[in-house]
Amino acid sequence: MKCEHLKIIGPIAGVGSRLRPFTFNKPKAFLKVAGKLVIDHILDHFLGSFSEKLEIVCVVGFKRNQMQEYLLQKYSDKFTFKFITQNPVSYQGDIPIFGGLGEAIYLSHTEVLDKAGEAKDDILIFLGDMVLVDEYRDILKDYFAGSVDGVISVMKVPRDQAKHYGVVQTDSRGIITNLVEKPQEFVSDLAIAGIYAFNKPATTKLFSSLQKTLKARKKFDKEVQFTPALQDVVNAGFKIQANPIVKGILDFGRPDTLLNGNTFILNHLNGKQSSTEFSLQNSKIVPPVYIGTHTVILNSVVGPYASIGDNCTLEKCVIAASVVGDNSHLAKIITRNAIIGDDVSLEAIAKDHIIIGDKAQLISSRPLRKS
Numbered sequence: 001m002k003c004e005h006l007k008i009i010g011p012i013a014g015v016g017s018r019l020r021p022f023t024f025n026k027p028k029a030f031l032k033v034a035g036k037l038v039i040d041h042i043l044d045h046f047l048g049s050f051s052e053k054l055e056i057v058c059v060v061g062f063k064r065n066q067m068q069e070y071l072l073q074k075y076s077d078k079f080t081f082k083f084i085t086q087n088p089v090s091y092q093g094d095i096p097i098f099g100g101l102g103e104a105i106y107l108s109h110t111e112v113l114d115k116a117g118e119a120k121d122d123i124l125i126f127l128g129d130m131v132l133v134d135e136y137r138d139i140l141k142d143y144f145a146g147s148v149d150g151v152i153s154v155m156k157v158p159r160d161q162a163k164h165y166g167v168v169q170t171d172s173r174g175i176i177t178n179l180v181e182k183p184q185e186f187v188s189d190l191a192i193a194g195i196y197a198f199n200k201p202a203t204t205k206l207f208s209s210l211q212k213t214l215k216a217r218k219k220f221d222k223e224v225q226f227t228p229a230l231q232d233v234v235n236a237g238f239k240i241q242a243n244p245i246v247k248g249i250l251d252f253g254r255p256d257t258l259l260n261g262n263t264f265i266l267n268h269l270n271g272k273q274s275s276t277e278f279s280l281q282n283s284k285i286v287p288p289v290y291i292g293t294h295t296v297i298l299n300s301v302v303g304p305y306a307s308i309g310d311n312c313t314l315e316k317c318v319i320a321a322s323v324v325g326d327n328s329h330l331a332k333i334i335t336r337n338a339i340i341g342d343d344v345s346l347e348a349i350a351k352d353h354i355i356i357g358d359k360a361q362l363i364s365s366r367p368l369r370k371s
Helices: 038-049 064-075 100-106 141-145 159-164 200-216 227-235 255-267
Strands: 006-011 054-060 079-085 090-092 095-097 122-126 130-132 150-156 166-170 176-181 190-198 240-244 249-251 279-281 289-291 296-298 306-308 313-315 318-320 322-324 329-336 345-350 361-363
Touching (some): 006 100, 038 130, 064 079, 100 200, 122 200, 130 190, 141 150, 176 227, 190 227, 190 240, 227 240, 306 318, 318 322
Parallel strands (some): 296 313, 306 322, 318 329
Antiparallel strands (some): 130 249, 150 190, 166 176
8 A cells, every 4th residue: 555645654653651560671562472572563563564664753762762762773773753752740769750641642743843833744653552453545545535534543442441442422424423431431432543534724733732732831740642532633624534353452551451452462373383493392282372493492381372482481380371571481370361581590380370570580489289
């Protein structure tokens, strides 16, 4: 799909607080699922959807040097990157607090707007913890047809989960009339799904609204939400289409949704269950799984729905529906629905729903007992 004069904005500065302890040492987009980082899943989908080299404006903050170095090393021949830093507005202990999604997106104005404050290009915004499954051409078809001023991807969520999302209300044509950020009273089951596209006039209005909000901000430790600015664009008369996602969007922003995303990706690997360089001795693999390079599996059962990182050792383990990071060493572990970070050493644990961050060491001297 050709996409001339479309600038892509990726706000990827946040600390991923809902994914602690996994994000103490790395950005949330660096979580690895099914052999690839979350940011790899996002960018590879762009490569499969657009036919030319795209410009991506990355708004970075937490672990920004780590993010910049990785993207330039791996993708500089495929994308043109511009990096903008979002600085913390405060700290909670040693944890930086950033100014929210609205602030992050506005910071890209130096690349998006001209000196008169008018948008130079149309924009597409993606979020660093959400991976689109649908094709971009399907989500953006009305936008490219010129029948609307912008599109926002939406997904239906259970009524009791709607309070965790920004939601939209639409008219009979699917044009958005109202947006509410995390409503405590039920408003709609159409949740905003993290893909946005706007033409130049709508982009100009969007950034003008964000600028006014930032100028009026008094408490600098308060996050600037993005949803009110979207409402201002709607109120100004722009036609913004709510485009339902059919196949899905994978949300890697919380431990439970990360495991759901892992299951989905493993189900769609088209038979590729692992790297080609791992060792399997007296063990059983129950597909679908992903096993990383130079990983050794001894006397174990792995799968279904297990993603094991690179350079790991599993000995006398039974692991299913779980994600294990790189360079981790597990012995006598029986678990499912677990998330285990990088450089972890675990021994003699039988427990479901294990959540252990990077560099942890936990050796049990007690006999195994299933919980």
